Amino acid sequence: MRIYAEMAMPRGIDAGLTPCGTCGLTVRVTGSGRQYCPRCGSLIRLRKPDSIARTWALLIAAALMYIPANALPVMRSSLLGSESADTIMSGVVYFMHHGEWPLAAVIFIASVLVPLLKLLALIYLLLSVQRRSTIRRRERTRLYRITELVGRWSMVDVFVVALLAALVQLGNLAHIEPGLGATAFASVVVLTMFAALSFDPRLIWDHQEPSTDER
Template sequence: MNKGEHGTAQPIFCHECGLLLRASPLPEGATAKCPRCGAFLYRHRTNSIERSLSLLFGALILFVVAQTFPFMTLKMEGREQITVLLQGCLEFYRQGLWPLALLVFFATTAAPLAKMACSMWVLLPLYRGRQPRHGGRVFRLAQALRPWAMMEVYLLGVFVAYVKLIDMATLQLDTGLFAFCLLILVMSWADSALEPAEVWERLKPSTPVPPPPQPAQGQQLVGCHACDLVAPVSSGHTCCPRCGAALHVRKVDSLARTWALVLTAVILYVPANLFPVMTVISFGSGEPDTILSGVKALIAAGMWPLAILVFVASITVPMLKLLGLSFLLISVQRRSSWRRRDRTRLYRIIEGVGRWSMIDIFMISILVALVKLGAIATIEPGVGATSFAAVVVTTMLASMAFDPRLIWDAAVQERKPA
């Protein structure tokens, strides 16, 4: 881990392997990684709060434009259908699929807006030299919303829907879509400009602890999973003094909760692939499409790159996530010490790619909103879409419930005397 020349070293726990380290100041642009498992720890960015705050103001303006202006326009057989960003959610709700309506609304509108609002609630007072009210809890919420704000995944769903419709109708890309693309770029820029460690230190600086930090009698050092504060705690439930998150040596009932979620996802995976996810009705006739039949249709139309993208995101990724999590769970329960660093890297990949399986759900929401031309052409969502969305959400929750530090606990136990 890189170290600066000045400043007091602060204790920090690696969230992926549980190693206790000393967090020293870094030069500009440098990144600190765990020497044992390679996990990202923190980095140094100059004026990160100021830069991120200015970008968030720009993102808020683009968000309003993306939500209020026309998104896409479909023209077919003399008919025209104009849609806005929220149209897909409304169509899901009107057709009785309110869980899908809530999920799409949350992922594309509520979560990004709440993330921006919470970040600005904290950053603006800090920029002015004041402490925000409930700053720790609000910023923790902003960080927790990050994986659920799926605007970039939605944009990929827009691309898939566009390719599927371009041969059968005329599509016009409107102001809302361009604003949405810019919004994704600006929010990504704001996230990369902000260093959460700087925010946490301004909210409540860590107490300097001489190396190695030693807790008092009957206490144990625990690292907060939300804000990285290392605090001595005694037995029982304790909250982080900086952000209010529950402190625990390991995630409570991690294996049992992860197994329950994995098995739930396996059960849901069957109807998600057997039942139709949508039905295309053209001039009074149509056939329901499952995920696999949709891939076959893309192959038949010569759209091989798109077929591969949909197959990987909608079939391969969920299956590999379930197999990967099962492998990690079994290896931990068997107390395996085999290739711990590689298994930790596997967990990192599983946690990062799961959200991209939502492409199919977002694509269906766009198609349902656009293709609404009465007897000429209509697209209706199927019950398989609800099951598939449940698979994606359940696997994401399963990866969040799993504690990768359990992979390394076998190494600690091996060093303990009998």
């Protein structure tokens, strides 16, 4: 069951009210000095600091790491003397060849699609905020919410590599070790998670007056 608020009211930034970023307490912002939450002691901020610049920086770093994450092997295995190196994509192809379509889909979505779509979604959100767009605010906020929620699932491939490397340690018979690609891939996941956390969705709503030219 959903209960919606009774009536629309002005925005926090205009009334000098803001929710504490940590505990959510509604705080009245007074003066220009540093102010701390009376309940949990966190620093009070009207907006996340340098949101746009920080999110861009983290996104560019993530985009750069995306290349070695896909090009370098995530693991090297030697089974009964035959050596092989696996990349993210070859892991997907492996499951396809063995007829494990649902698993191939899970790995493809979590490891290839989600990181890529997450990068694109955050770039779109940043550009739309920088262009002071006033259209589709609700949809863009929802896009942000989804981006924030699904990011962690991309770690699944890293965990698979870690588990295989922990289990397949049978000397000359069978041996799996993690590759540099796994580190690069994990850094993409972590960087995009930090990028999503540093983006402030309130910026989407900060340009209230409908712009004369709907760019």
